[in-house]
Amino acid sequence: MPRLQDKVAIITGGAGEIGLACARLFVEEGAKVVLCGRNQASLQEAQTALAHDNVAIFAGDVTREDDNRALIAFALERFERLDVFFANAGIEGVFAPISAYPLDVFQQTLAVNVVGPFLGIKHALPAMARSGGGSIIVCSSAAGMQGGAGICGYNTSKHAVSGLVRSAARDAAPFKVRVNSVNPGPLDSKMMSALERGGSPQAPDKARALMLRKVPMARYGTLTEVAQMVLFLASDESSYCTGALFPVDGGTSS
Numbered sequence: 001m002p003r004l005q006d007k008v009a010i011i012t013g014g015a016g017e018i019g020l021a022c023a024r025l026f027v028e029e030g031a032k033v034v035l036c037g038r039n040q041a042s043l044q045e046a047q048t049a050l051a052h053d054n055v056a057i058f059a060g061d062v063t064r065e066d067d068n069r070a071l072i073a074f075a076l077e078r079f080e081r082l083d084v085f086f087a088n089a090g091i092e093g094v095f096a097p098i099s100a101y102p103l104d105v106f107q108q109t110l111a112v113n114v115v116g117p118f119l120g121i122k123h124a125l126p127a128m129a130r131s132g133g134g135s136i137i138v139c140s141s142a143a144g145m146q147g148g149a150g151i152c153g154y155n156t157s158k159h160a161v162s163g164l165v166r167s168a169a170r171d172a173a174p175f176k177v178r179v180n181s182v183n184p185g186p187l188d189s190k191m192m193s194a195l196e197r198g199g200s201p202q203a204p205d206k207a208r209a210l211m212l213r214k215v216p217m218a219r220y221g222t223l224t225e226v227a228q229m230v231l232f233l234a235s236d237e238s239s240y241c242t243g244a245l246f247p248v249d250g251g252t253s254s
Contacts, residue, residue: 002030003235007134008079010034010071012062012120013089015042017189018139020049021223022086022230027052029231031084034075036060062089062116068123081131084234085124087117088139092191093153106153113157114164121168125177133176137233138165142185145245145253158183162245169243178242182229185249186211188220216251 009026013019014035023033023046032054037043043057058074060067075082093109094102117138128134143151144158161181169179212218229248232238247253 002028003231003237004084005030006032007083007234008032008034008075008081008131009084009086009234010036010075010082010120010124011086011088012036012071012116013139014057015039015046016088017191017223018184018226018230019086019088020046021227022088023050023055025224025227025231026084026234027054029235031234032056032079034058034071034078036062036071037089062087062120063111065119065123068119071120072123072127076127082124082127083131083134085120085128085134085136086139086230086234087120087137089116090139090157091154093151093157095150097150098152101152106156109153110157110160113154114160117161118164121164121172121179125168125172125175128172128177129175134178135234135238136168136172136177136179137230138179138181139230140165140181140183140245142183142247142249142253144181144183145247165245166243173242178233178238180233180238180241180243181245182226182233183245183247183249183253184221184226185247185252186215186220187226188222214252215249216254219250221248221250 009031011019015037026033034056036058040059047057056078091112093105140161141158143155144162148155165181172179226248
């Protein structure tokens with residue numbers, strides 16, 4: 001039997017690389033999926049790429065409470081229940097020392113990466129409780145488990161996510177809702193390429209080589225490897241897992 005048969009899932013940042021990889025696995029495993037993002041055209045492209053009747057799209061901003069409320073209402077109207085909420089939307093901010101880090105970028109990074117998951121959990125939890133329980137997963141980062149020079153906005157936001165997940169897990173447990181985070185390390189992704197260019201604009205290959213030295217497995221991870229962890233956390237196979245951080249980082253945070 002498929003691992004998510006007849007379950008309904010919301011994925012924010014649904015048109016992004018991780019969101020799309022997770023959506024593909026989810027529908028293969030029997031789920032009905034709502035992809036959420038800010039850009040309608042990108043969402044439509046993602047929906048077309050998935051080519052599945054059980055995929056719906058919703059354009060909204062995760063930093064706005066009304067949009068989160070409307071997202072949950074849309075999923076319930078379309079698919080009648082909610083079992084999985086993957087708070088995946090995130091931004092990397094800029095690469096700069098803290099003394100030169102722009103305040104507006106810092107605040108926006110926290111808004112998307114921390115306030116967004118908070119609002120998603122706030123509004124998803126009651127709907128999941130009415131469905132008899134479920135799983136909330138927040139996309140964090142290996143940066144949420146250690147320090148990192150030049151990425152104070154991103155690093156701070158992902159440490160905050162760890163606190164949010166652990167607190168929400170205790171609030172949600174009486175309703176049979178699990179709350180965990182997936183913490184990817186360096187991936188073959190657009191975000192990682194952007195961080196490499198930010199760290200070394202003239203020689204991103206050198207930034208990549210330096211990053212690889214910090215990875216015990218000596219390679220970048222794949223989007224599929226992250227999606228497989230998210231699938232595990234979304235499925236009943238993780239029924240006794242809550243309040244935990246699950247690294248997918250080749251040993252980077254060890």
